Amino acid sequence: MSDVARTTEVAAVDSPAIIEPKxxxxxxxxxxxxxxxxxxxxxxxxxxxxxxMFVLAPFIExxxxxxxxLSQLFSTPYSFIPENGSFAAYSTMWTTVDGLGxxxxxxLFISAVVTLAVIVIVVPAAYAFARFxxxxxxxxxxxxxxxxxxxGAVLLIPLYRLMRSLxxxxxxxxxxxxxxxxxxxxxxxxxRTYMARIPRELDEAAWxxxxxxxxxxxxxxxxxxxxxxxxxxxxxxxxxxxxxFIFALTFNSRQEFMPLPVGLFAFFGRQxxxxxxxxxxxxxxxxxxMIIIVFLQRYLVAGLTAxxxxx
Amino acid sequence: xxSTRSASLFALALLAPAILYIxxxxxxxxxxxxxxxxxxxxxxxxxDFVGWANYERIFGAGNFTEVIIRTFVWTFAxxxxxxxxxxxxxxxxxxxxxxxxxxxxxxxxxxxxxxxxGIFMWGWMYNGQFGMLSGLLQNFGLIAGPFPFLAYGSSxxxxxxxxxxxxxxxxxxxxxxxxxxxxxxxxxxxxxxxxAGRLYRFRRITLPLMVxxxxxxxxxxxxxxxxSFDIIWILTQGGPSNQTTTMIIDTYKTAIGSYRYGEGAxxxxxxxxxxxxxCIVYFRAVRKLSQGEVK
Numbered sequence: 001m002s003d004v005a006r007t008t009e010v011a012a013v014d015s016p017a018i019i020e021p022k023x024x025x026x027x028x029x030x031x032x033x034x035x036x037x038x039x040x041x042x043x044x045x046x047x048x049x050x051x052x053m054f055v056l057a058p059f060i061e062x063x064x065x066x067x068x069x070l071s072q073l074f075s076t077p078y079s080f081i082p083e084n085g086s087f088a089a090y091s092t093m094w095t096t097v098d099g100l101g102x103x104x105x106x107x108l109f110i111s112a113v114v115t116l117a118v119i120v121i122v123v124p125a126a127y128a129f130a131r132f133x134x135x136x137x138x139x140x141x142x143x144x145x146x147x148x149x150x151x152g153a154v155l156l157i158p159l160y161r162l163m164r165s166l167x168x169x170x171x172x173x174x175x176x177x178x179x180x181x182x183x184x185x186x187x188x189x190x191x192r193t194y195m196a197r198i199p200r201e202l203d204e205a206a207w208x209x210x211x212x213x214x215x216x217x218x219x220x221x222x223x224x225x226x227x228x229x230x231x232x233x234x235x236x237x238x239x240x241x242x243x244x245f246i247f248a249l250t251f252n253s254r255q256e257f258m259p260l261p262v263g264l265f266a267f268f269g270r271q272x273x274x275x276x277x278x279x280x281x282x283x284x285x286x287x288x289x290m291i292i293i294v295f296l297q298r299y300l301v302a303g304l305t306a307x308x309x310x311x
Numbered sequence: 312x313x314s315t316r317s318a319s320l321f322a323l324a325l326l327a328p329a330i331l332y333i334x335x336x337x338x339x340x341x342x343x344x345x346x347x348x349x350x351x352x353x354x355x356x357x358x359d360f361v362g363w364a365n366y367e368r369i370f371g372a373g374n375f376t377e378v379i380i381r382t383f384v385w386t387f388a389x390x391x392x393x394x395x396x397x398x399x400x401x402x403x404x405x406x407x408x409x410x411x412x413x414x415x416x417x418x419x420x421x422x423x424x425x426x427x428x429g430i431f432m433w434g435w436m437y438n439g440q441f442g443m444l445s446g447l448l449q450n451f452g453l454i455a456g457p458f459p460f461l462a463y464g465s466s467x468x469x470x471x472x473x474x475x476x477x478x479x480x481x482x483x484x485x486x487x488x489x490x491x492x493x494x495x496x497x498x499x500x501x502x503x504x505x506x507a508g509r510l511y512r513f514r515r516i517t518l519p520l521m522v523x524x525x526x527x528x529x530x531x532x533x534x535x536x537x538x539s540f541d542i543i544w545i546l547t548q549g550g551p552s553n554q555t556t557t558m559i560i561d562t563y564k565t566a567i568g569s570y571r572y573g574e575g576a577x578x579x580x581x582x583x584x585x586x587x588x589x590c591i592v593y594f595r596a597v598r599k600l601s602q603g604e605v606k
């Protein structure tokens with residue numbers, strides 16, 4: 001599923017820090033090779049403006065729509081700027097979109113449980129891949145990554161039957177159980193890279209001092225790998241939050257368990273769509289991720305780029 | 312301490328939960344898909360094996376070839392656009408100019424925001440009467456009347472491609488950027504000392520060294536796009552008159568829409584075969600590439 005590619009695992013090893021916490025000042029000490037003539041600068045900024053316009057247009061337009069009263073929304077000719085814009089939709093949506101608060105809670109709840117489960121499964125597995133050379137470890141790792149080849153949509157029929165026979169249809173589990181599976185591979189890959197960087201001597205020292213293997217993992221490796229675990233947890237949460245659609249659409253029909261995307265999709269499918277409220281609700285749904293970007297931006301970027309290059 | 316027998320056992324114990332989980336939720340369903348594709352399974356619990364009947368039916372119906380071709384055109388259009396725009400973005404974000412950090416952060420939202428929500432926004436932009444695209448084109452006098460992008464086959468097809476590109480571009484851009492930054496600075500500096508211009512250095516240093524990254528990204532993008540479901544389902548549900556029905560949408564409609572599980576499974580198996588072929592081709596290419604480096 002495309003979700004998987006989102007959280008992806010392009011390849012391992014040292015992540016070049018794309019956004020360094022402290023950038024050097026641009027005025028002082030810019031290397032000669034990085035100097036641009038004025039027309040190059042104009043070209044760069046124009047190109048960036050074009051690029052970011054494509055990337056951000058739907059958000060900007062969506063935000064404008066959320067401010068417009070319906071009468072302006074459904075009028076021609078089109079105008080980009082809202083007249084008499086207000087945040088009214090942000091308060092009326094709670095009553096119009098039945099169960100909006102519930103949808104948002106469901107989304108967060110499902111993502112949180114998925115993240116927790118993925119971390120519990122992935123931490124030992126990543127440690128095993130990072131430290132032990134056992135027969136077939138390469139093949140096994142390859143098989144984990146091959147999971148990403150098969151989207152949830154392809155496996156939908158047997159998964160549906162499996163969920164039905166386990167009695168999980170129409171419950172939170174119907175979305176949580178398959179969600180976990182497709183986030184495991186990329187998380188193992190990412191965390192393995194972090195753990196491989198922890199010096200092996202530490203394990204050996206613990207071993208010499210008589211610590212058991214499990215103790216070493218719990219008391220030596222885990223504390224040191226914590227930043228990596230945090231990054232993987234954030235990535236998993238974002239992945240789980242972003243991809244709640246197909247399983248939720250197919251395996252659950254109870255409104256009280258619907259995550260936000262599916263809940264809004266039902267609202268979206270109505271005859272007369274209250275677009276300003278739909279957009280306002282969407283922005284509130286985006287909020288958790290936006291908060292993550294703002295506060296955890298540094299971790300996030302490390303996670304996104306964990307060694308994009310070397311294979 | 313490694314490579315002893317007890318170490319291997321310990322490693323296996325650590326891996327057991329992950330392995331068992333994947334076996335139950337991915338491997339078994341995959342196996343079940345193949346089995347089901349040879350049956351006439353439907354809503355009722357009992358079913359019979361029907362041999363190759365499902366495959367004969369889907370390939371005999373004629374429109375399946377059309378769906379396959381459409382899926383390939385859709386996928387290749389989307390992936391190549393993602394690669395081109397992603398490279399364009401990465402080059403721009405790599406330039407050391409003021410605002411760089413901000414621009415890099417602003418690139419990410421389509422990637423990490425819930426996919427469905429981004430698609431709702433595009434749904435409104437494509438609206439014919441009141442949407443942004445139709446509205447702006449009219450304001451600039453480029454089209455005479457309202458143009459509902461999702462109402463006509465070919466415009467709906469390209470509209471879904473554009474939305475898919477939009478969702479995929481941030482990831483491609485960020486990975487290309489990371490790969491670009493891992494190129495040793497001395498190479499550029501040496502070429503620069505010799506008087507090589509920016510364009511020349513891009514063509515002769517950056518691009519050749521990024522071939523592995525481009526190949527990896529193309530494959531990942533290819534798999535994701537080939538399996539893309541949410542975008543088409545939310546925007547058009549495969550319509551109008553099946554003009555945006557790709558193989559995934561077709562499988563979903565057959566299996567979930569009309570409860571023909573057996574036939575749906577056969578269609579899913581065909582998808583798996585195509586994806587496997589992509590991967591085999593990719594690994595062949597990687598091997599050839601690394602052999603070339605050894606020489």
